Amino acid sequence: MVSSGSPLEPQIGFSRAVRAGTYVAVAGTAPIGDDGCTVGPGDVYAQTTRCLDIAVRALQEAGASVGDVVRTRVMLTDVTQWKEAARAHGERFAAVRPACTFVEVSRFIEPDWLVEVEVDAVIAQEPS
Template identity: 45%
Template sequence: MKNRKNISSGSPWEDIVGYSRAVKVGNIIEVSGTTATGKDGNIIGVDDPYLQTKTIIETAKNVLEEMGYSLDHVIRTRIYTTDISQWEAIGKAHGEYFGTIKPTTAMVEIAKLINPDMLVEIEFTAIAD
């Protein structure tokens, strides 16, 4: 695809699984499911869904900024959690970033993520101006 741009996080998982941190095609930007994994591979905020959510959104924010965009360009988030009873903590963190932007969203409970310390994973869709 001629106008496709892939953004890598440098994670070894990208080549193993075959994905990119983000892909921009035309004016659409998709940010892959993002967890609170630190650069050292450890999970940030073990047992803290609020901190994990904030860490995830900061990661997506950094990716978007690297591409020349911001969270203001996000039109949709998809939130996956292993414990829906933590929705208020997750929602509070999400609201701190998106309270005025108000993208569409979904929050669903799933059985588990790839690492048992991961409580939240979020996907982002953004539209470039």
């Protein structure tokens, strides 16, 4: 299990990421800065970039890399802004090209959050 240090983890009963064998699941990741405040209020691109930074750090802590990512889910409060989220996603995953889904949700826990990202990875086995 990988923890982000969020005080909500023990309260809710979740981990930032969990590794089971070669599979790594990164939970819905919000655009929260190191200071606990929302990064980039009103800016989907900045928020998506922050979500991806947090998710990639969790992957690395679990022993995975961006190249191991097989699926992403990008949840937006306004799907018409998908191109800004897609730009940030493409900067990170253009060479990997995981399966990806964009969906619209009504809202998140914090009203300033415009996006959350989930990431699934399968760690590549070393050739024998």
